[in-house]
Amino acid sequence: MKLYVKVFASLRQKYPDINDFNPLIIDIEKGTKIIDIIELLDFTTDEVHLILLNGIKASIDTSIEGDESILSLFPPIGGG
Amino acid sequence: MNFGYMNKWLKINLTTREIKDFTIPEETLRKYLGGKGIAVYFLWKHGKKLEEKGIDLKELDALSPENMLIFATGPATGTKSPNSGRHHVMALKSPFTGSIGSGNTGGKWGAKLKFTGYDGVIITGKSEKQVYLSIIDGKAELHDAEKIWGKNSVETSEWLRNEHNQSKAGVSCIGPGGENLVPMAVIMNEEHRAAGRTGLGAVMGSKNFKAIIVEGNEKPKIAKPEEFEAKVKEHVEKLKENGVTGQGLPTYGTAVLVNIVNQSGLFPTNNWQKGVDPDAEKISGETLTEKYLIGKNPCWGCVVACGRKTKVDSGKYKIDYTEGPEYESIWALGATTGINDMGAVIKANDNCDIYGIDPISTGSTIAAAMELYEKGKIPDEDIKGLDLKFGNADAVVELSRMTAFREGLGYWIGEGSKKLCEHYGAPDLSMQVKGLEMPAYDPRGAKGIGLNYATANRGGCHVTGYTIAAEILGDVDRFTTEGKAGLTITFQDFTCIVNSAVNCLFLTFALGLDEYAEIIGPVTGWDVTAEELLKTGERITNLERMIINKFGITGKDDTLPKRLLEEKMPEGPSEGQTVDLETMKQEYYKLRGWVDGIPTAEKIKELGLD
Numbered sequence: 001m002k003l004y005v006k007v008f009a010s011l012r013q014k015y016p017d018i019n020d021f022n023p024l025i026i027d028i029e030k031g032t033k034i035i036d037i038i039e040l041l042d043f044t045t046d047e048v049h050l051i052l053l054n055g056i057k058a059s060i061d062t063s064i065e066g067d068e069s070i071l072s073l074f075p076p077i078g079g080g
Numbered sequence: 081m082n083f084g085y086m087n088k089w090l091k092i093n094l095t096t097r098e099i100k101d102f103t104i105p106e107e108t109l110r111k112y113l114g115g116k117g118i119a120v121y122f123l124w125k126h127g128k129k130l131e132e133k134g135i136d137l138k139e140l141d142a143l144s145p146e147n148m149l150i151f152a153t154g155p156a157t158g159t160k161s162p163n164s165g166r167h168h169v170m171a172l173k174s175p176f177t178g179s180i181g182s183g184n185t186g187g188k189w190g191a192k193l194k195f196t197g198y199d200g201v202i203i204t205g206k207s208e209k210q211v212y213l214s215i216i217d218g219k220a221e222l223h224d225a226e227k228i229w230g231k232n233s234v235e236t237s238e239w240l241r242n243e244h245n246q247s248k249a250g251v252s253c254i255g256p257g258g259e260n261l262v263p264m265a266v267i268m269n270e271e272h273r274a275a276g277r278t279g280l281g282a283v284m285g286s287k288n289f290k291a292i293i294v295e296g297n298e299k300p301k302i303a304k305p306e307e308f309e310a311k312v313k314e315h316v317e318k319l320k321e322n323g324v325t326g327q328g329l330p331t332y333g334t335a336v337l338v339n340i341v342n343q344s345g346l347f348p349t350n351n352w353q354k355g356v357d358p359d360a361e362k363i364s365g366e367t368l369t370e371k372y373l374i375g376k377n378p379c380w381g382c383v384v385a386c387g388r389k390t391k392v393d394s395g396k397y398k399i400d401y402t403e404g405p406e407y408e409s410i411w412a413l414g415a416t417t418g419i420n421d422m423g424a425v426i427k428a429n430d431n432c433d434i435y436g437i438d439p440i441s442t443g444s445t446i447a448a449a450m451e452l453y454e455k456g457k458i459p460d461e462d463i464k465g466l467d468l469k470f471g472n473a474d475a476v477v478e479l480s481r482m483t484a485f486r487e488g489l490g491y492w493i494g495e496g497s498k499k500l501c502e503h504y505g506a507p508d509l510s511m512q513v514k515g516l517e518m519p520a521y522d523p524r525g526a527k528g529i530g531l532n533y534a535t536a537n538r539g540g541c542h543v544t545g546y547t548i549a550a551e552i553l554g555d556v557d558r559f560t561t562e563g564k565a566g567l568t569i570t571f572q573d574f575t576c577i578v579n580s581a582v583n584c585l586f587l588t589f590a591l592g593l594d595e596y597a598e599i600i601g602p603v604t605g606w607d608v609t610a611e612e613l614l615k616t617g618e619r620i621t622n623l624e625r626m627i628i629n630k631f632g633i634t635g636k637d638d639t640l641p642k643r644l645l646e647e648k649m650p651e652g653p654s655e656g657q658t659v660d661l662e663t664m665k666q667e668y669y670k671l672r673g674w675v676d677g678i679p680t681a682e683k684i685k686e687l688g689l690d
């Protein structure tokens with residue numbers, strides 16, 4: 001099944017062309033864990049601080065069940 | 081002498097032109113710390129005095145000479161502790177909301193004020209002629225401001241630095257917005273920093289008071305210098321190591337929030353009709369950094385440097401130099417008005433800065449006007465050629481100027497969304513609390529921030545209790561209402577300490593209350609603990625609440641716009657959500673020791689406020 005991956009802020013240093021309009025599309029097995037995607041993209045778990053699966057907070061151990069899910073990865077960020 | 085403080089305050093009555101110095105006893109300082117805390121204490125006392133004179137505070141006109149305006153620093157300000165260039169500004173009553181006037185601002189003005197030998201300045205009365213104040217090397221003088229009346233904030237600051245031959249001085253001033261008594265006018269300092277909310281600039285304008293220029297060489301004395309230096313070093317390390325303060329904020333500024341808040345489905349779009357802006361990427365921190373950033377502009381003593389220097393290279397919004405915009409301004413002048421042109425957002429934000437009006441309330445009120453127009457509530461003759469459709473960047477840029485000069489529809493924008501929407505017969509389209517427009521997080525997607533908006537004393541504001549740090553950027557479940565009362569209270573009371581210390585709220589991404597005690601202790605020589613500080617924060621929140629109670633503000637005003645309580649979020653990751661405010665609010669009152677938004681006699685006694 002299809003997974004859309006979006007990366008943000010400093011994670012774009014590795015993937016400068018990936019953004020909200022242009023997600024990375026990858027084929028995955030149902031039940032793939034987010035940690036596997038992080039490793040596939042060559043990120044460490046320290047770099048990826050906030051994870052959203054379809055806009056809802058998830059963890060590295062969350063498995064991806066739905067086709068065409070959106071995975072958004074962020075480094076530590078803040079503001080106000 | 082109290083360590084950490086300059087031990088001198090300035091009080092000016094502009095009616096009589098009397099200028100005098102006074103000191104604050106240690107006991108009072110320890111009870112209210114400084115900055116916002118001390119200001120709230122003076123405002124309470126001033127309110128009492130007015131009542132003794134037979135003035136009903138409910139009826140008090142915020143633009144009358146009776147209103148009091150305070151510029152305040154705290155024990156951390158101007159020391160070597162990180163990010164301590166900031167100061168807090170307060171007025172007894174806000175001309176914009178009718179609640180208390182309050183704003184915190186960066187730059188260097190706070191630190192420079194202390195270097196003049198003063199901890200704070202209190203202004204009352206109304207000058208017959210237009211005046212400004214200089215405090216240079218300990219000497220405070222009023223001067224004729226005729227030559228700078230009418231100048232914008234950048235021109236005013238330049239003129240004053242030249243006139244006094246002080247190229248590095250701090251300048252706080254009003255622009256045309258404040259002069260024209262626009263209710264949402266701000267006080268600007270260092271050109272692009274603002275005590276931005278609740279219309280403090282209009283209070284200044286009503287007093288015929290244009291600016292304060294500060295410069296000096298004195299330094300606050302530290303009680304335990306060695307211990308202090310060691311802690312400062314430790315804290316700077318922590319700030320550098322922390323991902324948010326060491327990397328996220330310095331690289332992208334506060335605008336880095338655009339994408340995460342939008343991806344989470346709580347980025348208010350088209351006047352809060354939606355929580356996802358399909359074009360958010362175009363106005364994101366990443367886009368700002370890539371295409372518009374020319375440098376960083378940290379506040380005095382800052383080791384984080386979220387401040388942005390920006391430009392727009394070409395096109396009709398071309399600007400060679402400006403600063404910002406911050407996340408909240410990008411949202412207000414961008415997403416909620418449906419704008420996805422970053423150049424237009426930068427231009428509109430620059431207009432707000434130089435003319436001196438609040439970008440959050442400006443953008444949010446324009447968005448309300450756009451929805452009124454969409455729903456056929458504003459007749460064409462009232463908008464005189466402006467195209468008020470969501471997404472029309474020209475209208476936002478033009479209105480951000482017209483508002484400061486009270487031109488055409490700009491008059492109503494300056495009055496804020498509450499009055500605008502009442503005027504056009506659709507009060508529910510106004511997205512504010514206690515008259516103050518809410519900022520860039522829809523609480524249908526993070527319930528705690530809704531409770532904070534509802535209960536914040538100054539009205540719909542995020543920086544009173546930034547639960548977003550826990551709900552969106554941290555591990556707390558954003559949709560539950562459970563535990564949000566306690567969370568909000570802790571954030572609110574801790575923030576009072578930040579604003580009374582005074583230093584930067586962004587420190588709290590890396591430093592907690594224990595670290596605040598580690599700084600305040602050696603600076604003042606007091607044996608303070610995190611618990612004492614939190615209690616002090618609670619005391620400040622409660623005294624501020626007691627002031628707004630005097631204005632008739634109670635539980636009925638601790639609420640949210642109907643849209644957030646009743647209309648389900650239509651789409652995106654927060655789809656189907658509303659805010660169950662009542663449950664959180666009742667728990668909040670119970671934990672606070674309040675009944676219907678009013679502190680009980682027991683609570684008042686417990687906090688030593690009786």
Ligand code: SF4
Nearest residue numbers: 379382384386387584
């Ligand atoms: S982090 Fe930003 S707002 Fe805070 S002191 Fe530094 S530049 Fe100013």
